[in-house]
Amino acid sequence: MQCKNHADVSALGPCVVCTEPFCSHCLVELDGQNYCGTCKSLAIQGRPLPEVVTIPCVEAREALACAIFGVFCLAIILGPVAILKAIRAKNLIAADPRLTGSGKAIAALIISVICLLLTLLAMIKIFSP
Amino acid sequence: MRLIESTLPYSLRDIKCSRHPEVSAVLRCQACSKPLCETCDFCLFGEVHVCPDCALGRDYRLSQKRRNMLVWSFIMAVIATVTLKITMSGAFADLARAGRDAELLRKLIGIIIFGPSAIGTGLSIGTLDHRLTNPGVIWVAVAWNSLLFAAFAVIAAIGTFMR
Numbered sequence: 001m002q003c004k005n006h007a008d009v010s011a012l013g014p015c016v017v018c019t020e021p022f023c024s025h026c027l028v029e030l031d032g033q034n035y036c037g038t039c040k041s042l043a044i045q046g047r048p049l050p051e052v053v054t055i056p057c058v059e060a061r062e063a064l065a066c067a068i069f070g071v072f073c074l075a076i077i078l079g080p081v082a083i084l085k086a087i088r089a090k091n092l093i094a095a096d097p098r099l100t101g102s103g104k105a106i107a108a109l110i111i112s113v114i115c116l117l118l119t120l121l122a123m124i125k126i127f128s129p
Numbered sequence: 130m131r132l133i134e135s136t137l138p139y140s141l142r143d144i145k146c147s148r149h150p151e152v153s154a155v156l157r158c159q160a161c162s163k164p165l166c167e168t169c170d171f172c173l174f175g176e177v178h179v180c181p182d183c184a185l186g187r188d189y190r191l192s193q194k195r196r197n198m199l200v201w202s203f204i205m206a207v208i209a210t211v212t213l214k215i216t217m218s219g220a221f222a223d224l225a226r227a228g229r230d231a232e233l234l235r236k237l238i239g240i241i242i243f244g245p246s247a248i249g250t251g252l253s254i255g256t257l258d259h260r261l262t263n264p265g266v267i268w269v270a271v272a273w274n275s276l277l278f279a280a281f282a283v284i285a286a287i288g289t290f291m292r
Contacts, residue, residue: 024149025149025151025152025166025168026168027168028148028168028169028181029148029181030181030185031185036168037167037168040168040171040181041171043185044171044184044185047184047185047186048186048189048260048261048262048263049173049260049261050160050173050177050179050183050184050186051160051192051261052159052160052177052179052183053173053174053175053177053179054260054261056194060255064251064255067251068247068248068251071243071244071247071248072240072244097174097260098174098175100258100260100261101255101258102257102258102259102260103254103255103256103257103258103259104251104254104255106254106257107250107251107252107253107254107255108251110250110254111247111250111251111278114278114282115247117286118282118285118286121286
């Protein structure tokens with residue numbers, strides 16, 4: 001059996017995806033299985049991205065900063081700002097596979113919702129007769 | 130992508146692929162700078178070329194940014210735990226019983242327990258990212274901080290209405 005790319009070289013084995021024969025130069029071992037140059041991208045589908053590929057989402061970072069600052073003061077203003085920014089960040093992240101920062105958006109949502117609730121509770125308590 | 134020998138960057142002349150010792154390298158991994166041949170080159174979004182190990186996420190190390198966030202979230206968890214312990218052990222009981230400075234006491238407790246636990250929760254959950262590798266130590270930070278944060282939120286809600 002000859003390599004599909006090099007007609008004069010005998011094949012080492014088949015690619016696990018396309019089952020065509022390839023020589024040792026044309027196969028790459030990924031998690032103990034041999035893939036050819038064309039099929040190798042199937043082996044990394046659904047895996048976490050290497051960080052060189054990713055772009056941090058600025059909106060998510062701003063949302064988290066607003067939420068944490070809102071814990072100490074102006075929760076009634078910074079809370080809604082953080083929630084809006086976090087929702088926008090989540091939409092942006094869903095649209096672009098390179099954007100990271102989903103955790104920051106979730107953290108901003110949780111913190112600002114809890115702080116807003118506590119602030120509202122305190123205000124109800126203060127203003128109720 | 131086929132490159133002629135003369136167009137190769139100087140740093141790759143006579144350098145072989147790290148996986149295929151007989152094949153000439155055509156570029157370097159943009160994450161770990163290992164030399165790669167065409168078979169080993171993973172071209173990801175935005176024309177980023179990485180080696181098979183980086184594409185699979187082997188030898189993954191947290192980036193400096195995420196590591197800093199994680200360290201700070203642990204520091205915040207320790208601060209919140211220590212101050213919660215001091216408060217629960219009754220260090221401020223006299224102050225509270227005296228009845229004066231109650232407002233000050235409430236603010237103090239808010240700043241020394243609620244602040245650190247909220248910041249810690251934010252930083253630890255912020256370090257998580259479903260598109261990146263998340264080592265178990267991040268989950269420990271998330272659990273520790275969010276337990277403190279949730280406990281304080283419950284205590285604050287009870288304190289506001291049960292008085």
